Amino acid sequence: LNFASPGAPRASMHSQVFEPWIDQIVAESEGTLNIRTFYASPLGNYNNMYDRVLDGVVDIAFATMAPIGGMFVQTDVASLPFETRSALEGSIALWNLYEKGVITHEFDDIKLLGLFLFPNSALHMSDRSIRSLEDFRGAKIRTAGKLQSDTLALLGGSPVTAGASEIYQGLSRGVFDGTIIPWTGIAPFKLEEVTQYHLNAPLGSSIAMVFMNKDSFEDLPTVAQQAIERNSGRSLTERLGRHSDQDAAAIEQRTRQIEGQIIEELDPEEATRWRTELQPVIDSWVANTPNGARILSAFREEIQQLRSTEP
Amino acid sequence: MTDLIDQLNIRAARITRKIASLGVLLMLAIVLLTAADVLLRWLASASVPGVNEIIQLCMAVAITATFPAGVTSRANLTIDILQRKVTEKFHKNCSAFGSLCLLLLFGFLAVRVGVHAQHLSERNAISLFLEIPQAPFIFTVAALLSITTLAQFVVFLQDMKNALANYRELSDKGLILVAVFSLLAAAVLVSILGYMTEYFVPTALDYAGIWVGILFILLWIMALGFVPIAAATGLTGLLGTAVFLGNGPALSVLGSEAAEYLGNVQLAVLPLFLMMGGFAAQAGLASDIYKLAHTLFAKFRGGLAMATIGGCAGFGALTGSSIATAATIGQVALPEMRQRGYSAGLAAGCVAAGGTLGQLVPPSTAIILYAILTEQSIGQLFIAAIIPALLAIIAYMVTIRTVVGFAPDSAPSNNEKTSLKEVLQAAKGALGVLVLFGLVIGGLYGGIFTATESAAVGAGGAFVFALLRGKLKGDAFWEVMAKTTAMTAMIFLLIIGAVNFSFFVAISGLPELVTGFVQNLDVAPLLIIALFLVIYILLGSVMDPFPILIITVPIVAPVIADMGYSLIWWGIIMVCVVETGMITPPFGINVFVLKNIAGGDVPMHTVFKGVLPFVLADLIKLALLVLFPALVLWLPSTM
Ligand code: NA
Ligand code: NA
Numbered sequence: 001l002n003f004a005s006p007g008a009p010r011a012s013m014h015s016q017v018f019e020p021w022i023d024q025i026v027a028e029s030e031g032t033l034n035i036r037t038f039y040a041s042p043l044g045n046y047n048n049m050y051d052r053v054l055d056g057v058v059d060i061a062f063a064t065m066a067p068i069g070g071m072f073v074q075t076d077v078a079s080l081p082f083e084t085r086s087a088l089e090g091s092i093a094l095w096n097l098y099e100k101g102v103i104t105h106e107f108d109d110i111k112l113l114g115l116f117l118f119p120n121s122a123l124h125m126s127d128r129s130i131r132s133l134e135d136f137r138g139a140k141i142r143t144a145g146k147l148q149s150d151t152l153a154l155l156g157g158s159p160v161t162a163g164a165s166e167i168y169q170g171l172s173r174g175v176f177d178g179t180i181i182p183w184t185g186i187a188p189f190k191l192e193e194v195t196q197y198h199l200n201a202p203l204g205s206s207i208a209m210v211f212m213n214k215d216s217f218e219d220l221p222t223v224a225q226q227a228i229e230r231n232s233g234r235s236l237t238e239r240l241g242r243h244s245d246q247d248a249a250a251i252e253q254r255t256r257q258i259e260g261q262i263i264e265e266l267d268p269e270e271a272t273r274w275r276t277e278l279q280p281v282i283d284s285w286v287a288n289t290p291n292g293a294r295i296l297s298a299f300r301e302e303i304q305q306l307r308s309t310e311p
Numbered sequence: 312m313t314d315l316i317d318q319l320n321i322r323a324a325r326i327t328r329k330i331a332s333l334g335v336l337l338m339l340a341i342v343l344l345t346a347a348d349v350l351l352r353w354l355a356s357a358s359v360p361g362v363n364e365i366i367q368l369c370m371a372v373a374i375t376a377t378f379p380a381g382v383t384s385r386a387n388l389t390i391d392i393l394q395r396k397v398t399e400k401f402h403k404n405c406s407a408f409g410s411l412c413l414l415l416l417f418g419f420l421a422v423r424v425g426v427h428a429q430h431l432s433e434r435n436a437i438s439l440f441l442e443i444p445q446a447p448f449i450f451t452v453a454a455l456l457s458i459t460t461l462a463q464f465v466v467f468l469q470d471m472k473n474a475l476a477n478y479r480e481l482s483d484k485g486l487i488l489v490a491v492f493s494l495l496a497a498a499v500l501v502s503i504l505g506y507m508t509e510y511f512v513p514t515a516l517d518y519a520g521i522w523v524g525i526l527f528i529l530l531w532i533m534a535l536g537f538v539p540i541a542a543a544t545g546l547t548g549l550l551g552t553a554v555f556l557g558n559g560p561a562l563s564v565l566g567s568e569a570a571e572y573l574g575n576v577q578l579a580v581l582p583l584f585l586m587m588g589g590f591a592a593q594a595g596l597a598s599d600i601y602k603l604a605h606t607l608f609a610k611f612r613g614g615l616a617m618a619t620i621g622g623c624a625g626f627g628a629l630t631g632s633s634i635a636t637a638a639t640i641g642q643v644a645l646p647e648m649r650q651r652g653y654s655a656g657l658a659a660g661c662v663a664a665g666g667t668l669g670q671l672v673p674p675s676t677a678i679i680l681y682a683i684l685t686e687q688s689i690g691q692l693f694i695a696a697i698i699p700a701l702l703a704i705i706a707y708m709v710t711i712r713t714v715v716g717f718a719p720d721s722a723p724s725n726n727e728k729t730s731l732k733e734v735l736q737a738a739k740g741a742l743g744v745l746v747l748f749g750l751v752i753g754g755l756y757g758g759i760f761t762a763t764e765s766a767a768v769g770a771g772g773a774f775v776f777a778l779l780r781g782k783l784k785g786d787a788f789w790e791v792m793a794k795t796t797a798m799t800a801m802i803f804l805l806i807i808g809a810v811n812f813s814f815f816v817a818i819s820g821l822p823e824l825v826t827g828f829v830q831n832l833d834v835a836p837l838l839i840i841a842l843f844l845v846i847y848i849l850l851g852s853v854m855d856p857f858p859i860l861i862i863t864v865p866i867v868a869p870v871i872a873d874m875g876y877s878l879i880w881w882g883i884i885m886v887c888v889v890e891t892g893m894i895t896p897p898f899g900i901n902v903f904v905l906k907n908i909a910g911g912d913v914p915m916h917t918v919f920k921g922v923l924p925f926v927l928a929d930l931i932k933l934a935l936l937v938l939f940p941a942l943v944l945w946l947p948s949t950m
Contacts, residue, residue, distance in 0.1 A: 042814070048571060055559065055560055055564075057556060057563055068434075069436055069437040070435040070436050070442075146442065161362075169950065173757075
């Protein structure tokens with residue numbers, strides 16, 4: 001089998017989550033499995049990984065949902081702003097929705113192994129801070145997709161489109177004043193060099209999954225299938241969610257120690273105002289999603305339950 | 312009785328030209344849309360989100376629309392080193408076989424891109440921002456590829472006719488029968504191969520080295536046997552991927568990679584820069600820049616030769632092709648130098664060498680190709696090329712001084728004096744070139760434009776110049792466009808072949824194998840670089856830059872990166888070294904171009920002799936760039 005991830009070869013997720021995970025599966029498969037890993041681009045990129053798995057080019061893969069336009073509308077519930085506090089709770093809640101069959105049919109074509117969120121996107125600005133809605137006026141901010149653009153526009157900023165690799169240059173030249181991106185995206189692109197004011201606000205998350213070609217799975221001997229299933233699902237989801245929170249916290253901590261960096265939390269009163277402004281984003285998601293209202297309330301219930309059981 | 316196959320050819324040419332015209336108009340529309348977006352952003356500091364999604368989808372259609380015409384005009388890159396070593400009959404047979412290979416590739420592409428479009432349609436794939444459905448565009452691409460397949464069948468008929476002409480009198484209908492029969496035979500062969508690959512898949516990885524060896528030999532046999540490079544790399548890549556992953560996945564990769572690269576925003580710069588060069592030449596900007604260089608250098612001995620280098624550099628800033636530069640400047644400069652008493656060797660030598668500045672001075676198609684193969688930034692590579700290009704210009708000028716010093720009779724001694732007024736007048740004449748170059752490269756360096764935008768602005772600007780100077784009357788516009796479409800079709804076909812070939816190379820594990828081997832060698836990295844360069848100079852003596860890049864970069868770039876060198880730096884080194892190949896014997900295209908312009912009274916060896924000092928200059932420049940990487944890397948680091 002081959003496992004492919006479009007992420008950079010040295011990404012911490014590879015060494016800290018995927019590699020131990022694969023080693024464990026291979027060890028438990030009693031010699032029936034041999035998994036070859038491919039990092040970065042050879043087998044596929046973020047845009048085509050889903051098709052690559054469907055067509056059997058790749059057997060197991062990690063991919064983000066956003067570039068697979070039009071496919072995972074119900075799953076997108078977890079990407080909405082102001083719904084989750086951590087990647088971990090969002091990941092588990094989403095997995096529960098999938099397991100309980102609240103999200104229907106979206107994963108029918110593949111064998112889903114794990115489902116997780118990146119931490120909430122925060123605001124990272126170069127030379128002006130944003131604390132309140134008023135601060136958004138005239139701020140050009142880079143966004144990554146339609147949901148982020150809509151979010152930003154409702155808050156009063158002007159969204160600018162740019163690829164992830166263009167953020168550094170765009171910020172250093174003032175093409176835009178800031179970007180919406182989770183902390184996990186700061187380190188790989190060295191954005192701490194070109195940003196100074198950071199605001200932790202739950203502006204929505206991007207969703208990713210680990211999944212497998214159905215036929216590749218079914219062709220495996222039972223012992224191999226069991227090895228994969230034992231290590232996947234909720235346990236992998238939890239591992240990924242936890243890792244992504246830890247990764248973000250570590251990068252935030254590192255940035256905090258750099259002189260001149262200012263990291264703030266969104267004021268609770270402001271948060272209420274922002275939430276009110278962003279209601280149209282939620283409403284439009286509900287309106288455009290089959291069974292949207294039910295999925296959203298189920299997702300919120302899951303989150304509540306998780307928060308009440310955790311200390 | 313009228314000749315059936317000839318008639319088919321004429322009809323195919325007429326229809327495909329119409330399709331290409333539509334594609335070209337779509338490209339022009341994209342140029343205007345992009346330019347408008349840039350202006351809007353500049354004036355109103357607002358931007359239309361998702362413009363690149365429109366460009367992406369429309370460009371895929373526009374580029375594929377040039378394929379049928381590219382096929383009927385036989386715009387293929389083929390390695391023809393062995394052409395003079397084989398009989399004419401053998402060559403014709405090989406050409407017919409090459410045509411058949413290309414036909415197979417197009418057939419596969421048409422079907423698989425169609426299947427890819429079907430997938431997109433089934434899952435309602437939409438673009439990220441504007442949420443445009445993608446399937447209709449990709450279906451259109453598949454339809455255009457089907458038309459290309461038909462057009463290639465007509466070409467194949469013609470090649471069969473040429474190949475069988477000497478046998479016996481076959482009627483055209485008989486020929487068509489033979490062609491269809493050989494197509495069926497090819498289909499049977501492909502099916503057998505398909506069965507065999509499925510059998511090899513489970514064990515392929517255990518024998519990876521052997522498979523890679525077999526496929527490389529196959530590639531070389533095809534390439535040296537006059538099979539177009541695109542077909543040789545595309546089919547070898549397909550077969551190799553099938554051996555490692557199975558037939559279904561291999562075909563799926565072929566279709567989705569083709570669709571993806573046709574709609575690659577980065578690659579959209581290619582046709583746009585080609586268009587810019589075409590309009591710039593049509594507008595007469597080449598002779599403007601040459602005149603300016605002439606007034607600047609006239610007072611030196613050998614001044615006209617220096618002016619030629621200056622002219623090449625200036626025109627190189629508007630075009631991305633070294634052949635175009637050598638040919639365009641050559642037509643102006645060569646007669647002028649010969650008339651003023653320059654030796655044939657120096658005159659032809661400096662144009663041939665100056666032509667390589669067409670690639671080294673940005674924009675550059677070779678750099679774009681390298682950027683795509685290694686996923687590096689086109690913009691950074693362009694900026695990185697500036698200092699090496701300046702170095703090349705200086706090295707060529709010094710070479711001319713030295714040659715004139717050692718062989719005084721190679722250039723006339725009567726120096727001309729030019730007044731400041733004349734210089735200013737010439738500068739005013741060349742203002743167009745300066746403005747265009749300033750916009751394209753300045754905008755890119757200053758971060759005002761992305762690479763795509765600067766290409767659109769350049770193409771739009773050159774178009775406006777040609778239009779204002781009244782140079783686009785009558786058929787002129789369509790002639791420029793026909794050249795652009797032929798080059799576009801050729802290069803994109805090469806890229807489709809190349810990405811499939813590199814996909815196979817990547818999954819075969821060969822790069823890891825070579826990297827491991829080099830690590831085990833335990834010699835200084837610099838020595839390994841030197842070894843690579845010697846190999847490249849040898850390859851360059853017999854091969855074109857593009858095939859060298861396509862075949863070697865997927866293997867060599869990982870080794871370079873693994874040794875800790877910058878891939879931006881290596882890109883510039885690669886372009887320098889393969890461009891030197893354009894002027895080294897026995898096979899140097901620029902030299903052939905010059906030989907063509909110079910006509911019968913200048914023998915080939917005179918041109919090669921004349922170009923030799925410039926080859927030396929190239930080698931010195933190369934050594935400097937290798938020893939002092941900062942010459943390449945400093946400028947992009949200030950971006
Ligand atoms: Na150029
Ligand atoms: Na050569």
